[in-house]
Amino acid sequence: MAFVVGINLAMALRLIGITPKLSLPGFRKFLPFHWWAVGLIGVSGLALLLAYPAKALTNPVFYLKLVALSIGLVLTWQLHKRFRRNEEPTQQLRWGVAMLACWVITIGAGRFLAYTNSVLLASRFF
């Protein structure tokens, strides 16, 4: 997760204007590594969900995390497509702020998940 969020934060910093001389399309060379890490968090996330499905699925914070994570990944995918064509996105500040917001919400929601569940085991419903 730290690699996924980390690479996205680095791209967001570049998009909001930090180190403008750093080539944005150059990030595409790190992105395959990022997508591998996404696969890893997908598998481990699914395992955690299967271990305690009721704990996550009954908690609205879980859906907040899922939505923020999905939007964040779609933004990264869109950027990756542009980088492959050696293009830089227009309105870079908006892209950067949106990416920062998505990842900050994902992390915050992920951490708060452990403290906001009202149901632990699915057996409660049977």
Next chain:
Amino acid sequence: MEEALLNFSQLSGIYAFMHSPWGWPIAESIHFLGLSLLIGTVGLFDLRLLGLGQGVSYQYLHRLVPFGVSGYFLNVITGTMFLSSAPDQYLYNPAFQTKMLLMAIAGGNMLLFYSFANRPVQATAADADVTPAVKTVALVSLCCWCGVIIGGRLITYFRPPYHWCFWC
């Protein structure tokens, strides 16, 4: 040690904040953001030194590193808040001890990098490789930070009996 940390936590108000309903998760969120900043900048630079991202300028990528350093300081602050609020959960925990050891190695490794490698690396062309010695430093850094993450996660799940430590 435990008592001194608890006293500090109580006198500074950290204890009250951390034991409020949202104190711990807020500090954890900031801790993870700091860690991600560190991995996204220092880790990315390490990957570049190891040969990934050929063509990406070492010099310009290095300009993101100060953000990693600020992430590190965020983690020192939030880490101190965790430690001082529940010292018995950390001081005798082998996962925490391993994390601290790896952080110390990463710190020494960083000093090594800045004492002999930083200037030559900054002057290296974007499409050129760095020396094997610099790659070793980058690999040690990356391994240490991965170990720090794993150690940090294991703290929660590793509840050793009291007074378990390397020096006890």
